Amino acid sequence: MVLPVPSDDVLPQPMLSPLTPAALFLVVTVAPGGEQAARGVLSGLAGLERAVGFSSPDGALGCVAGVGAEAWDRLFGTPRPTGLHPFRELDGPRHRAVSTPGDLLFHIRAARVDLCFALAAEIMRQLRGAAGVEDEVQAFAYFDSRNLLGFVDGTENPVGRVAADAVLVGDEDPDFRGGTYAVVQKYLHDVDSWEALAVEAQEKVIGRTKLTNLELDVPGSHVDVNTLIGPDGNEQRILRAAMPFGRPGHGEFGTYFIAYARDPEVPEAMLRKMFLGEPPTGHDPILDYSRAVTGTLFFVPSADFLRSIPNRPAPD
Numbered sequence: 001m002v003l004p005v006p007s008d009d010v011l012p013q014p015m016l017s018p019l020t021p022a023a024l025f026l027v028v029t030v031a032p033g034g035e036q037a038a039r040g041v042l043s044g045l046a047g048l049e050r051a052v053g054f055s056s057p058d059g060a061l062g063c064v065a066g067v068g069a070e071a072w073d074r075l076f077g078t079p080r081p082t083g084l085h086p087f088r089e090l091d092g093p094r095h096r097a098v099s100t101p102g103d104l105l106f107h108i109r110a111a112r113v114d115l116c117f118a119l120a121a122e123i124m125r126q127l128r129g130a131a132g133v134e135d136e137v138q139a140f141a142y143f144d145s146r147n148l149l150g151f152v153d154g155t156e157n158p159v160g161r162v163a164a165d166a167v168l169v170g171d172e173d174p175d176f177r178g179g180t181y182a183v184v185q186k187y188l189h190d191v192d193s194w195e196a197l198a199v200e201a202q203e204k205v206i207g208r209t210k211l212t213n214l215e216l217d218v219p220g221s222h223v224d225v226n227t228l229i230g231p232d233g234n235e236q237r238i239l240r241a242a243m244p245f246g247r248p249g250h251g252e253f254g255t256y257f258i259a260y261a262r263d264p265e266v267p268e269a270m271l272r273k274m275f276l277g278e279p280p281t282g283h284d285p286i287l288d289y290s291r292a293v294t295g296t297l298f299f300v301p302s303a304d305f306l307r308s309i310p311n312r313p314a315p316d
């Protein structure tokens, strides 16, 4: 079923904007009593973004903020976005998708690292004493949109109207039109085992050729596992904005995975296929070289919702 997307009168946060050379992912938990400061940062986010980014118009600074299930009730009470719940841990026969804490997500992107850094620093300054950091990852674009496994990442992302359809909550949850859900997972790669594979074997894991990025017909590959057909026979889409990160000196090579979706059930169904597996192919082979060390679900309200926070009563 194709649900109507919100009309243009609801302004979303900038999750539909293109990938940038730099990104910073910040996940924090709000301390007891820190709720007012958290509401203040969220309601002032657009202004903060303008203040940091205005003098560098080519910097393409943008920030998307999300709120976790538990924090939602503390910050805004009811109503609550219908699909918002804590990330559901998955314990597969070989691999585990862990669920880790996170009340607020800031997905900051820009053409330059310094802009991401400056915005994150200001957000944290305003949250000082009100929130603790769970995770902070500085990520970067790598060669021609490749991840640290060496493959081009993001090719099959929807664009334009199809992306908006896949991402923006519409009339199915009228209080939250123009919002979206964000699933994040930080993955660490075992690059030594990966690089010990022949390129042909790597291509079978991913389901695309490495150099030329052409799709291969390999049942059970990462691409095959994540091609999800809905009950109406149409492909179910998510919008991925995953970015590489790492510290070579510490042997750390990772992918910060983030997917935006109008219905969290879509990325969750992909995760179930990846981690729990389905006969006859089993789990996603990318997991034999990639370990999820975080996992959190957030709701990303519309930009209009954030702006209206000062007029919304804080829950008791």
Ligand code: HEM
Pocket: 147, 149, 151, 152, 153, 154, 155, 156, 157, 185, 187, 206, 208, 222, 223, 224, 226, 227, 238, 255, 257, 259, 267, 268, 270, 271, 274, 286, 290
């Ligand atoms: C270790 C972390 C991951 C890496 C390195 C990775 C890498 C890739 C690569 C290289 C592709 C092929 C090119 C493209 O279309 O982007 C791809 C496709 C895709 N991945 Fe991932 N991915 C990861 C995790 C995930 C997760 C957790 C999900 C779902 C929750 C996911 C969903 C998808 C989807 C939907 C596609 C497109 C499938 C299609 O061709 O229709 N990926 N990924």
